[in-house]
Amino acid sequence: GASFSALEIASDISRSAVRVVNISPSIPWVLPRWIPTIQPLEANNAQDKNDSGGVSILPVDLALYQRTQSFGNAPETISLTPESCRMRHQHLQSLVGHKQRQSPLGEPTNWNEPPFVAISDEYLDLVSEGKIEVLHGRLVGIDEDGTLQISDTQTGSDNPQSHSNQLEDIDHVIFCTGYTPQLCDVLSPDILSTLDYDLDDNFSPMTLAWDTLHPSLPHLAFCGMYRGPYMGIMELQARLAAGVISGALSLEEEQIQSALMASQTIRNSNPHAQFPHFDYTGFMDTMSQLCYQGDYPKYQREVGGFICPTFYQTDDELSQKCQSEIQQEIQRGQDGSRMPKVVLQSILGKWSFDRNIVHLQTRKVERVYGTVKYSKYWERSSPDDDNDGNADEMFSLDTKDNPVLYREDGLYELTPSRKFEVFREYEYECNHDALEIYFVEGGKRTYLFLSLKFVPETTSEVRSSHDDGYWVTATSDHLCIKDLYSATFRVKLNGLSASEIIIKYRVKGPSKDYESTTILKPQLS
Numbered sequence: 001g002a003s004f005s006a007l008e009i010a011s012d013i014s015r016s017a018v019r020v021v022n023i024s025p026s027i028p029w030v031l032p033r034w035i036p037t038i039q040p041l042e043a044n045n046a047q048d049k050n051d052s053g054g055v056s057i058l059p060v061d062l063a064l065y066q067r068t069q070s071f072g073n074a075p076e077t078i079s080l081t082p083e084s085c086r087m088r089h090q091h092l093q094s095l096v097g098h099k100q101r102q103s104p105l106g107e108p109t110n111w112n113e114p115p116f117v118a119i120s121d122e123y124l125d126l127v128s129e130g131k132i133e134v135l136h137g138r139l140v141g142i143d144e145d146g147t148l149q150i151s152d153t154q155t156g157s158d159n160p161q162s163h164s165n166q167l168e169d170i171d172h173v174i175f176c177t178g179y180t181p182q183l184c185d186v187l188s189p190d191i192l193s194t195l196d197y198d199l200d201d202n203f204s205p206m207t208l209a210w211d212t213l214h215p216s217l218p219h220l221a222f223c224g225m226y227r228g229p230y231m232g233i234m235e236l237q238a239r240l241a242a243g244v245i246s247g248a249l250s251l252e253e254e255q256i257q258s259a260l261m262a263s264q265t266i267r268n269s270n271p272h273a274q275f276p277h278f279d280y281t282g283f284m285d286t287m288s289q290l291c292y293q294g295d296y297p298k299y300q301r302e303v304g305g306f307i308c309p310t311f312y313q314t315d316d317e318l319s320q321k322c323q324s325e326i327q328q329e330i331q332r333g334q335d336g337s338r339m340p341k342v343v344l345q346s347i348l349g350k351w352s353f354d355r356n357i358v359h360l361q362t363r364k365v366e367r368v369y370g371t372v373k374y375s376k377y378w379e380r381s382s383p384d385d386d387n388d389g390n391a392d393e394m395f396s397l398d399t400k401d402n403p404v405l406y407r408e409d410g411l412y413e414l415t416p417s418r419k420f421e422v423f424r425e426y427e428y429e430c431n432h433d434a435l436e437i438y439f440v441e442g443g444k445r446t447y448l449f450l451s452l453k454f455v456p457e458t459t460s461e462v463r464s465s466h467d468d469g470y471w472v473t474a475t476s477d478h479l480c481i482k483d484l485y486s487a488t489f490r491v492k493l494n495g496l497s498a499s500e501i502i503i504k505y506r507v508k509g510p511s512k513d514y515e516s517t518t519i520l521k522p523q524l525s
Contacts (some may be wrong), residue, residue, distance in 0.1 A: 001022075001177050002028050003176065020132045023137055029108065029117050030495075036055055036468065037056050037057075038119055055456050057342055059338065062326070066306055067300070067344045077278075078262050097498075099497065106261075124349050137151050167231045192395045207254045210240065213241065213256070221237075228275040235313070311323075343493075343498070344430055351501070352370075354368075355516060368518075369410055377406065378402065405429060407498070454472040474488075475487065485505050490504075500520065
């Protein structure tokens, strides 16, 4: 599978399985649960505009579902043109940055078709570090000896068997491929015929008004047959069904027929969107107008407002509590406490580095260059293991809270003709609002080196240059006996990916007076 449960289950079992292979029939955009947003928040969403540099780190649903038009002015969108698909892909790519493109998962290739999204904090990093293998295709058979036959879905061939892969030595297969509704077991053939029910349609198996009602079946309603991860829709379906069946709500024949035509349009769409009613905001507003004649939501109705099911019900005290909690989320998203995790996640992977060391008294310049790997999934070998300490050979079965290992391998160039190999390691760890860096000596963590609190460099720079990324900066000092190390870390963020890191040290002491500047660039796969 290639959706929410598939990615989460693959991530979970990677902590105990020797090998995990994800057979992925499509390529989703993989988003974490927290998203940095750059656009300025509307006044009705922010009580106190602090100096956050225009960056707010929000839960993914608040980041994705904000109104682009005020309530009542945007009817539900039920079809996507190639142009609108490309715009959606472009937006999702801007959130992810280059991180997914450089992973074995890759990015969706056909931007003229609707994008798919999956949510996982760890999946993409596990794939990038080789802890989850990805095979693009569909499972089409299992041989008697247990070999899995997989058709290739990325070749563009009309014949699914023309390009195939085989997968051997697999102990268990977990199907995260959704459900097929078995309504033929509970409803009569006449009812199923009225609904135009299709047993083989996992996308939208019936023709219904708002996926809830049919005018020829006035005493029957469906709630939760709607395919999608949105509980708010299901609650409004229940309210609509209760209102219509009880007689408290009266719908015009024209409304119902229009909704049935929309249902048929959705069923006939090709290619399908990820969900039949992919326009969450539009569908919520449509259902609200049916149930409440537009009286709800009372909050977050203007452009920039957040979509939350709590606003689509009649308990005003509950809605006000939700409004207050959203304000608190916004404030937490701007107070810097979520920035360390965003920065740490963004730098995972392999980098090339180039370091210049300038001795200020003599103006002598030395150079160090090589590779850096930030690894989240690693484990130090025991003293008895025959292991040279290479980070690529380290792995932990339980790494959810592991610090990130920084491993640097390079050549120290004293002169063009005098070079020698060097390496160093640090451990990076989030601690509240700081990213802490610890020394590693002899393969073991020792003591704290730096504590970095990242902030966007300036508000105006963030808002004017966010299409090309924006810089976050942190400074920290470390006194090593008599030598003072003054550090400045700059990370350029493009969505959830770092595209450049600049690390500067100004070192002063009785026998030291130099400045070290290291520039790191992602290694392109």
